[in-house]
Amino acid sequence: MTSVTGHTSARLRWAPWAVFALLAAFPLVAPLLGLDFYVGFVRRGMVFAMAAASLNFILGFGGLAALGHAGFLGVGAYALVALADAGVRSAWLLWPAAMLAAAIASAIIGLVVLRTRGVYFIMSTLAFAQMLYSVAVSLRAYGGDDGYNLFERPAFGLGLDSAHEPTFYWVVLGLLALVMALFDRAGRSRFGHALAGIRDNETRMRALGYPVQRLLLVAFVVAGAVAGLAGALLVSHNAFISPATMHWTQSATLLVMVVLGGIGLRWGGPLGAAVWIALEEVLKHFTEYWHLPLGLLLIAIVFVAPRGLAGLLATPRGTGAT
Amino acid sequence: MTAILFFEQMLNGLGYGLMLFLLAAGLTLVFGIMDMMNLAHGSLFMAGAYLAAQVQGRSGSFVLAVAAAVVGVALLALLLEALLVRRLYGRDHLAQVLATFGVILVADDAVKLVWGAAPMMASPPAALSGPVELLPGLLYPSYRLVILVAGVLVALGLYLLVNHTRVGMLVRAGASNRPMAEFMGVRVDRVFSGLFVLGAALAALAGALLGPLTAVQIGMGEEILIPSLVVLVIGGIGSVRGAFVAAMLVGMVDTIGRAFVPMALRSFLSPTVVSDLAPLVAGLATYALMAGVLAFKPAGLFPARG
Numbered sequence: 009m010t011s012v013t014g015h016t017s018a019r020l021r022w023a024p025w026a027v028f029a030l031l032a033a034f035p036l037v038a039p040l041l042g043l044d045f046y047v048g049f050v051r052r053g054m055v056f057a058m059a060a061a062s063l064n065f066i067l068g069f070g071g072l073a074a075l076g077h078a079g080f081l082g083v084g085a086y087a088l089v090a091l092a093d094a095g096v097r098s099a100w101l102l103w104p105a106a107m108l109a110a111a112i113a114s115a116i117i118g119l120v121v122l123r124t125r126g127v128y129f130i131m132s133t134l135a136f137a138q139m140l141y142s143v144a145v146s147l148r149a150y151g152g153d154d155g156y157n158l159f160e161r162p163a164f165g166l167g168l169d170s171a172h173e174p175t176f177y178w179v180v181l182g183l184l185a186l187v188m189a190l191f192d193r194a195g196r197s198r199f200g201h202a203l204a205g206i207r208d209n210e211t212r213m214r215a216l217g218y219p220v221q222r223l224l225l226v227a228f229v230v231a232g233a234v235a236g237l238a239g240a241l242l243v244s245h246n247a248f249i250s251p252a253t254m255h256w257t258q259s260a261t262l263l264v265m266v267v268l269g270g271i272g273l274r275w276g277g278p279l280g281a282a283v284w285i286a287l288e289e290v291l292k293h294f295t296e297y298w299h300l301p302l303g304l305l306l307i308a309i310v311f312v313a314p315r316g317l318a319g320l321l322a323t324p325r326g327t328g329a330t
Numbered sequence: 331m332t333a334i335l336f337f338e339q340m341l342n343g344l345g346y347g348l349m350l351f352l353l354a355a356g357l358t359l360v361f362g363i364m365d366m367m368n369l370a371h372g373s374l375f376m377a378g379a380y381l382a383a384q385v386q387g388r389s390g391s392f393v394l395a396v397a398a399a400v401v402g403v404a405l406l407a408l409l410l411e412a413l414l415v416r417r418l419y420g421r422d423h424l425a426q427v428l429a430t431f432g433v434i435l436v437a438d439d440a441v442k443l444v445w446g447a448a449p450m451m452a453s454p455p456a457a458l459s460g461p462v463e464l465l466p467g468l469l470y471p472s473y474r475l476v477i478l479v480a481g482v483l484v485a486l487g488l489y490l491l492v493n494h495t496r497v498g499m500l501v502r503a504g505a506s507n508r509p510m511a512e513f514m515g516v517r518v519d520r521v522f523s524g525l526f527v528l529g530a531a532l533a534a535l536a537g538a539l540l541g542p543l544t545a546v547q548i549g550m551g552e553e554i555l556i557p558s559l560v561v562l563v564i565g566g567i568g569s570v571r572g573a574f575v576a577a578m579l580v581g582m583v584d585t586i587g588r589a590f591v592p593m594a595l596r597s598f599l600s601p602t603v604v605s606d607l608a609p610l611v612a613g614l615a616t617y618a619l620m621a622g623v624l625a626f627k628p629a630g631l632f633p634a635r636g
């Protein structure tokens with residue numbers, strides 16, 4: 009495993025922030041170019057970028073290959089739906105509540121799954137996420153298998169109109185920037201370094217007296233809460249949620265995004281999410297059989313670019329990815 | 331609740347457990363020996379179900395259909411092992427998860443290309459469509475009975491193979507301490523290729539047998555994979571005995587959650603509350619079992635190592 013920070017060369021350090029600037033300008037430019045449709049598409053991409061970033065945090069720093077992250081996305085989404093159904097309107101209540109619900113779910117599940125490591129961890133996260141899925145299917149009050157239509161997008165207040173598409177877009181963008189800044193800070197903190205230490209040598213960290221279980225649990229809960237926020241944003245964006253969103257194949261897709269972007273690399277999550285979602289969109293345009301090329305691509309990535317796209321970019325010229 | 335109903339439900343649970351065992355047995359051996367995580371195991375199950383449905387539709391013979399599914403998928407697995415899986419042995423679990431997830435994506439679309447997106451109809455053979463009277467008053471579908479018998483026979487055969495043959499000894503040696511087995515001259519990689527194919531054949535058998543009871547459709551592999559993995563986690567990776575015990579447990583708990591808990595709830599709750607609550611209980615039962623086992627024995631009930 010490589011170290012987590014300081015891999016992107018100076019040349020590229022400004023690039024992500026330039027992308028943020030471009031993203032901020034996009035809703036203004038899109039109508040001029042006839043790309044209005046893509047404002048919503050990019051917004052969806054940003055939501056998945058957030059989810060992928062949260063998974064990248066525990067995978068990249070903690071070395072926890074969680075294969076159930078979509079479950080927490082779903083918990084956030086359904087928490088929002090439950091409260092909205094009960095009459096809560098404000099996004100500033102609904103979104104934090106979604107985060108709280110996802111944090112509680114990930115704390116309870118984390119207590120069990122973090123007793124395991126390696127392949128047991130992968131399988132038990134997978135199984136518990138599928139448990140959350142089956143809970144969602146049995147929630148008949150919120151549509152069960154058919155899903156739930158959210159008729160009114162959560163209100164922003166502060167004179168902002170949430171029904172105005174670009175406004176919602178900028179709010180999502182702002183939250184994504186906030187989340188990325190948070191993970192960046194966390195990665196540089198003592199906490200982040202301790203996590204990386206656990207990833208690289210858990211026994212040594214235990215011997216040094218670090219509360220390994222507790223640190224991993226905190227990371228797991230933080231990632232779960234951010235996934236919950238992404239879920240809340242997703243249901244606000246789609247105006248719809250169904251259990252399919254939290255099916256285990258969605259968790260696998262999130263994992264794919266992180267690996268595609270680059271595990272543990274600061275922008276790996278968003279980059280992978282952007283590329284994967286763009287590929288999906290393009291392939292769907294050409295063929296009904298768009299899973300097939302994506303599957304082949306995935307197999308190719310595992311063998312050709314195991315460090316992901318950001319890894320390729322960050323590797324100095326002349327030395328290939330290992 | 332009558333004894334007859336109880337008995338019938340327990341038989342259903344047993345049948346489900348045996349089919350899960352067919353899937354989990356292959357998975358656990360592959361995991362145990364090569365430390366290889368294969369998510370595409372469910373795709374082999376799906377391939378078996380489709381092949382069987384196709385052959386049965388063409389030929390009308392159920393036996394031929396099952397045989398074709400097993401042999402066809404075994405050949406497919408041989409190809410998959412040589413082309414892809416073999417290259418994943420030395421890699422970390424994440425790489426294995428991703429590559430085999432890629433195989434799932436490819437397999438689902440390949441099936442869609444060949445058979446279309448609509449589910450396929452598979453029915454039990456005509457001779458087995460009626461019920462049999464097991465006990466006075468207990469009528470049980472004969473096809474389900476055949477599944478039970480087939481499952482028990484395969485489990486028995488696997489037990490004999492693993493515990494009482496030379497090949498089985500090599501398998502157990504490889505599972506409990508692979509480097510040591512290699513030092514002793516066991517060609518673990520060759521044993522493994524054979525095991526991978528055997529596991530695939532068992533998955534295909536399960537697919538072919540379960541096809542007539544469930545819908546033969548795209549995504550069926552992804553659905554069955556999860557309870558199979560739950561069995562694996564409960565039983566302990568690498569242990570066939572663990573897989574068997576865990577499969578029986580999961581089959582029983584699932585049946586209890588689906589059939590008996592709603593009945594019990596109905597005795598003190600209103601029917602509407604029960605109809606809301608029952609699917610939740612049924613969905614949660616096996617996971618609760620898994621959580622319980624993990625809380626006390628994180629390496630499963632019968633860990634092959636340590």
